Each structure stands twice: as C-alpha cells, then as structure tokens.
Amino acid sequence: MESRQPDESRAGIPDGGGVTGAEAAAPAEPAEGEAAASPRPVLGVAGLSPVSRIIVALAIAVLVGVVTVHLGAGFLHVAPANTLSKKHDETIDRIVFPEFEQNWRLFAPNPLQTNIHVEVRAQLRMPGGDTEETGWVDLTAMDHENIRGNPAPSHTVQNELRRGWDYWTDTHDEDNRAVSDRADLAEDYVKRIVMRRLGPVLNEGRVEKIQLRQTSRRIAPPPWSSERWDTAPVYRELPWWIVTGEDLMESDREVWEETAQ
Structure with a gap:
C-alpha cells in the first residue's frame, strides 16, 4: 500500500520544523536599526486635557440652556394665554421683543371657550x-x-x-x-x-x-x-x-x- 506524505502547506498543523498559527499571527519584530511605529493619536474630546474637557462641557451646557430658554419663551409667546405665560409674561416679553415682534399665534383660531x-x-x-x-x-x-x-x-x-x-x-x-x-x-x-x-x-x-x-x-x-x-x-x-x-x-x-x- 502506498504511504501518504503529510501536507506541509496546511496552515496551523506543525510538521517537523513548520510554523504554527500562533507564530504566524505574532507581529514581526522590527529589524535592527529600524524605529518602532508610534502609537495612534487620540482624536476628539477624549484627546483633550481634563481642563479642556471641563470647558467644552460648560460651553455645551450654556448653549443648550440658552436655546431651551429661547425656544420655550417663543412657544409661550405665540401660544394661547395660560397659567405659565401669565405668570412670566414680563420675562417672556423681554426675551422675545423686539427680535420676534410679530402679531401671529401658534394656534389659530384659539381653542373654543x-x-x-x-x-x-x-x-x-x-x-x-x-x-x-x-x-x-x-x-x-x-x-x-x-x-x-x-x-x-x-x-x-x-x-x-x-x-x-x-x-x-x-x-x-x-x-x-x-x-x-x-x-x-x-x-x-x-x-x-x-x-x-x-x-x-x-x-x-x-x-x-x-x-x-x-x-x-x-x-x-x-x-x-x-x-x-x-x-x-x-x-x-x-x-x-x-x-x-x-x-x-x-x-x-x-x-x-x-x-x-
């Protein structure tokens, strides 16, 4: 009967002096005199210093707060009169006028009373x-x-x-x-x-x-x-x-x- 020789081309199966899969996956050592690769730089907020992160967070919080206040004031200004708008009427007018001095209402006509x-x-x-x-x-x-x-x-x-x-x-x-x-x-x-x-x-x-x-x-x-x-x-x-x-x-x-x- 004819004997079969092992196939040395099959990866991961050592045969005598063959290379194992773990050895093949290992990173190659840099050659002598060659500089090692530098690590990747960290991008985005994560790459900022702690102080810079605090400043960015505060800026975002202030921006969100200003937008929320203006949107809320604009909504209460154009919406029908309600308890909240009557209570803060002067404050709403100071925020809205004169930037949004229009004479329209969000709900037209007003709900039936x-x-x-x-x-x-x-x-x-x-x-x-x-x-x-x-x-x-x-x-x-x-x-x-x-x-x-x-x-x-x-x-x-x-x-x-x-x-x-x-x-x-x-x-x-x-x-x-x-x-x-x-x-x-x-x-x-x-x-x-x-x-x-x-x-x-x-x-x-x-x-x-x-x-x-x-x-x-x-x-x-x-x-x-x-x-x-x-x-x-x-x-x-x-x-x-x-x-x-x-x-x-x-x-x-x-x-x-x-x-x-």
Whole structure:
C-alpha cells in the first residue's frame, strides 16, 4: 500500500520544523536599526486635557440652556394665554421683543371657550284643529349622544348641524337680518336639516312651524386659573319658520300631506 506524505502547506498543523498559527499571527519584530511605529493619536474630546474637557462641557451646557430658554419663551409667546405665560409674561416679553415682534399665534383660531347648542321647538296642528307648541329640543345634545361611545361616527352626525348653523350665522347679523345673497339658501338648508330630525308629525300633530335658538355657555375656567367669568346661558332666538313640503324628504312629505287632510 502506498504511504501518504503529510501536507506541509496546511496552515496551523506543525510538521517537523513548520510554523504554527500562533507564530504566524505574532507581529514581526522590527529589524535592527529600524524605529518602532508610534502609537495612534487620540482624536476628539477624549484627546483633550481634563481642563479642556471641563470647558467644552460648560460651553455645551450654556448653549443648550440658552436655546431651551429661547425656544420655550417663543412657544409661550405665540401660544394661547395660560397659567405659565401669565405668570412670566414680563420675562417672556423681554426675551422675545423686539427680535420676534410679530402679531401671529401658534394656534389659530384659539381653542373654543364656549359651548354652543342648537335647539328647536315646533308648532303643531292637532287632529282636532287646535294648535300646540312643543318644548325646546336640544339637537346638539342628540348628536352628542349618537357620537358618544361610537368608535366611528358618521360625518353627518358630527358636522351636518354644526356646519349648517355656521352657514346660517355667517349669512345673518346679530339681529337675524340677511347680510348675504345666500341667506335664503342658508335658511332652507338649516330648515331641512332640522325637519329630517323632527319628522313630519310630532305627538300626533302635523308640524306647521319651527323656531330655532342658539344657547351659548362659556366654559368655566379650571380651578387653578385666576380668571372668572359668567357661565350663565345666553340665548339667541330666530323667528318662526313656516314648514312646507319642500322642506321634507319624499317619504315624510307624503305623511305630512296626508295628516293635513
């Protein structure tokens, strides 16, 4: 049988006078008369002296503090009035003015501070021919009840009444007089929104007229605020509106017309 000779080219396996892996990995000794390699210089803050490190740290701390103060003062200056900005109002003005002397606010418009509810009452024609008047019905509260607990309320429930009412107030002055060519359209729009909620018949009586009013209540200030104001409701009543078949959906119109007979 032919004998196999060991392979001296395989690294890490000594064979007689071969070189081991550890010996191969060892750094070579510098030749006689050759200068040894100098160590790598330490870069960055770590290469500074202790005193220099302290100076750099103090400079960074001062810079961060100045930036934080200016950003905080600028935010409080443009944000709506709050306890912190009122307490340090003079200091904030000294920091901000005149460098940032602008007349704008971060939040526009400011958060609402008044709850506005739209209410309605109706004049009914009863089967015997008599006329009755209902009490006030809070339509906004009905919307809130439909939204509360609903993870995905419809846009109609959330916005229809509110935007319709805004449309009407934008086209009328404080005395309920029209100030726009769209005033009649706004009245028809709001009337139809309301009639879809009331329906053609209430308490067995046919809805002949409706009257709307706005109830405004200022939100009470939080306990920690020094501000105080009246939270009593303020009412704005609109005139009575006559209901016609055009103000009703087709299915409601049929019921409404049958009730009139």
